[in-house]
Amino acid sequence: MSLNIIQPRPKLGRAEIARIVVxxxxxxxxxxxxxxxxxxxxxxxxxxxxxxxxxxxxxxMLGLEAGAHLLEVRQxxxxxxxxxxxxxxxxxxxxxxxxxVTFTLDGAxxxxxxxxxxxxxxxxxQPLGRLFVAARDGRAAGFVVEGETRGYKSRIxxxxxxxxxxEIADMRVVEQEDDPGLGAEVVQxxxxxxxxxxxxxxxDRLTVTKDPIPEDWKAALVALARRAPDGPARHRELLQRERxxxxxxxxxxxxxxxxxxxxxxxxxxxxxxxxxxxxxxLEGVL
Amino acid sequence: MxxxxxxxxxxxxxxxxLNGIFAENPVFRLALSLCPAVAVTxxxxxxxxxxxxxxxVQVLSSVTVTLAxxxxxxxxxxxxxxxxIAVWVSAxxxxxxxxxxxxxxxVGLYVKLIVAFAIIISRLEVFAxxxxxxxxxxxxLGMGLGFLIALLTIGAFRELLGSGSFAGIxxxxxxxxxxxxxxxxxxxxxxxxxxFFNWVERRRGGGRATPVKSAGGHxx
Numbered sequence: 001m002s003l004n005i006i007q008p009r010p011k012l013g014r015a016e017i018a019r020i021v022v023x024x025x026x027x028x029x030x031x032x033x034x035x036x037x038x039x040x041x042x043x044x045x046x047x048x049x050x051x052x053x054x055x056x057x058x059x060x061m062l063g064l065e066a067g068a069h070l071l072e073v074r075q076x077x078x079x080x081x082x083x084x085x086x087x088x089x090x091x092x093x094x095x096x097x098x099x100x101v102t103f104t105l106d107g108a109x110x111x112x113x114x115x116x117x118x119x120x121x122x123x124x125x126q127p128l129g130r131l132f133v134a135a136r137d138g139r140a141a142g143f144v145v146e147g148e149t150r151g152y153k154s155r156i157x158x159x160x161x162x163x164x165x166x167e168i169a170d171m172r173v174v175e176q177e178d179d180p181g182l183g184a185e186v187v188q189x190x191x192x193x194x195x196x197x198x199x200x201x202x203x204d205r206l207t208v209t210k211d212p213i214p215e216d217w218k219a220a221l222v223a224l225a226r227r228a229p230d231g232p233a234r235h236r237e238l239l240q241r242e243r244x245x246x247x248x249x250x251x252x253x254x255x256x257x258x259x260x261x262x263x264x265x266x267x268x269x270x271x272x273x274x275x276x277x278x279x280x281x282l283e284g285v286l
Numbered sequence: 287m288x289x290x291x292x293x294x295x296x297x298x299x300x301x302x303x304l305n306g307i308f309a310e311n312p313v314f315r316l317a318l319s320l321c322p323a324v325a326v327t328x329x330x331x332x333x334x335x336x337x338x339x340x341x342x343v344q345v346l347s348s349v350t351v352t353l354a355x356x357x358x359x360x361x362x363x364x365x366x367x368x369x370x371i372a373v374w375v376s377a378x379x380x381x382x383x384x385x386x387x388x389x390x391x392x393v394g395l396y397v398k399l400i401v402a403f404a405i406i407i408s409r410l411e412v413f414a415x416x417x418x419x420x421x422x423x424x425x426x427l428g429m430g431l432g433f434l435i436a437l438l439t440i441g442a443f444r445e446l447l448g449s450g451s452f453a454g455i456x457x458x459x460x461x462x463x464x465x466x467x468x469x470x471x472x473x474x475x476x477x478x479x480x481x482f483f484n485w486v487e488r489r490r491g492g493g494r495a496t497p498v499k500s501a502g503g504h505x506x
Binding site for chain 2: 016019020023024026027028031034035038039042043044045046049050053
């Protein structure tokens with residue numbers, strides 16, 4: 001038996017190399033074309049269903065009945081003119097008129113106008129985030145604010161629901177790409193329910209601990225997430241003990257837990273400061 | 287025409303399908319793609335969903351390769367197969383995301399992994415690249431069905447023992463043997479079912495067990 005198992009390959013001629021290159025390039029081009037077509041055919045439906053899921057999540061987090069009035073506010077930055085622009089429109093009604101409010105960077109109102117339905121967003125505007133305002137009798141009855149933070153691997157996007165006094169009503173991780181079994185565990189109901197019921201001042205001082213979460217507190221949080229009948233009562237009772245304590249990190253996901261907590265803290269803080277400026281400008285559309 | 291694995295007369299559609307389900311079952315006989323077979327089969331439903339996705343990708347990729355086999359340069363055939371599989375997986379991924387978002391939220395992660403499934407690329411290399419359209423289609427169908435049935439069996443076995451339910455319907459109180467729902471239990475389940483398959487095969491074959499054709503052992 002020869003030791004020379006690996007046969008020397010015949011040297012490739014130029015023509016052969018060219019054929020190989022063409023073969024690969026054609027395969028990639030055809031593949032890209034097929035994917036492009038599928039993307040064009042499905043993207044509209046994907047976006048529609050993502051929007052429907054989002055709407056459902058927002059209503060669910062605020063505990064709204066299906067007919068409640070919900071306003072979607074998109075925030076943009078216009079870097080060239082150093083302006084912050086808000087566009088507010090009834091959520092999920094593309095045919096409705098919107099209101100645009102413009103602020104300078106130091107918070108002074110620079111202008112306000114009505115926008116006809118389906119006004120395109122100019123390319124110079126950088127999206128800064130969204131918030132949803134539930135309205136009852138012309139006053140804000142609750143908020144859901146979108147926040148973003150850097151997770152372990154990629155960005156983590158959260159929805160934070162707040163009562164009119166900015167107490168946290170609910171929190172959800174709506175997008176994350178951290179590792180399954182580790183960072184991705186921050187979507188666990190007991191983790192996110194830890195934020196519920198805390199006041200903005202408490203959120204502002206919030207830290208994260210690696211200590212194990214007390215069993216009774218975890219059970220109460222799970223019950224709350226599952227909408228168990230005695231969930232809110234048990235949660236309220238234990239919250240008295242826990243509200244001065246830090247957030248308990250998910251085991252093996254300390255970095256992601258910190259990221260989410262920091263994201264919530266920053267988002268709530270920003271939102272409160274923005275809302276004081278914005279609320280007077282939205283009179284009439286709420 | 288004869289298959290490479292079994293020289294002889296051309297196999298019929300029925301033979302090819304049965305071959306995929308029994309004689310060369312991807313999981314129980316070829317022992318390919320065991321990782322996903324363990325990862326997703328803690329419930330019947332998960333097994334079903336991934337099984338159907340694999341069935342579609344296998345048939346589509348096999349058919350594409352057999353139709354394009356004259357055009358694929360032999361030196362770069364493996365990368366080209368990978369591109370073909372990736373295209374079909376992405377197409378299915380996008381379609382699922384668009385039309386069945388709830389389902390996609392559950393299986394989305396696993397669907398993307400199908401690109402690296404050893405069973406699919408091995409069928410392209412062993413069968414689709416050397417056979418005409420019709421047998422290739424049935425080979426792909428048989429292999430896909432074999433994988434689907436294997437995942438269903440493992441899923442049913444593990445869900446029944448691990449969670450005491452079938453397709454989410456509770457049958458027994460509590461969790462009889464939680465071990466089987468955990469990842470390690472997956473390996474034991476596959477081993478037990480494989481042993482059972484071998485036992486059935488031995489009885490059917492009159493005491494002669496067909497040797498398992500290992501296709502190189504560990505792929506994803």
